[in-house]
Amino acid sequence: MGFGNDARERLLKALAEQLKLPLLQIAREAELAHSNKDATALSSISYTADMALRLVDSYLLSVQLQALPMLELEPVSVSAMLQDTAHQLNALAKQYDCDLEVHLGGKYEPVMAHRQSLEAAFATLGYAFIEATPTAEQKHTIILGAHRSNKGLVTGIFGTQDGLNADMLRRGMALFGTAKQAVPSLAPSSGAGIFVADSLLKNMEAPLHLSRHNKLSGLAATLLPSQQLQLV
């Protein structure tokens, strides 16, 4: 379960690199707001700080849970979790000019998961996707979606990022914490959010993998429906 010491150290390094971005955004935005006496910038500053804190918290949760002999899983509604995540990320998405949509292909039974880890993983992954949104004239859409597969409920975040493929993800997983840009097609930064999310999901034996949803590519975890898990 989880990561070894070397991977944990690399995750910490990736996290430190990643945190430079929101802290820099806060520092420069505060500097500009101060020189312009612009109080409206405060909400943007506070939201950036919240997301950076969320990333740190998710990392700490992942490390703490790895130390436990066993995770206490409970039935969790994926639909409700994705709706909550979209709600939490909405303000950040607006700042990056992208739309967040929740796509559920049907009504799903609950999955067995560690609720806090699942919520933290998807908030952190969503943050990474939004931050990596290509800057362009047109709006981009990020989908929080789920669909059934023969292995379970594929739950993930999907977008229009170019070049996201299995080979790139495999290389990224091998390089994170050592390369400045482990997943350059997805994140111009260290991409720590992706690896923190993966670490949280690995604790539940549901690592991130490449997936497609409504012609978009993205990263997803395959979660076992609670009923199916009881039968196993």
Place this chain on the structure above:
Amino acid sequence: MKILLIEPDKKLGDIYKRALVQAGHTVKWAAHAQDAVHSADDSKPDVIVLELQLASHNGIEFLYEFRSYAEWQTIPVILLTMVSPQSLNITREMMQAFGIVECLYKPATNLKQLVNAIEDLS
């Protein structure tokens, strides 16, 4: 001055652009290397402010391509990057070859210092 700002992060790009416009400059902002080449064609910049960590390409690849065009060989480049000075493997010879006049580490460079670095060129 006409500045071509190449910055992949939307929030930072917006902040740097606003600060430079307030200082009296004209700024064209590109998030990708390819957009930057098109923008340079349209805007004929006096200076380029470049982050090395771009999506898909890195900034050095961009510079190789950019400098291959005869009309863009003399435009000065200021690196404004997240790559820390101890990790930045850029020699004096590379700086000369690419026309890099200044390397600024983003976390240690405030907006005023950035504006000063650009205005020192004029």
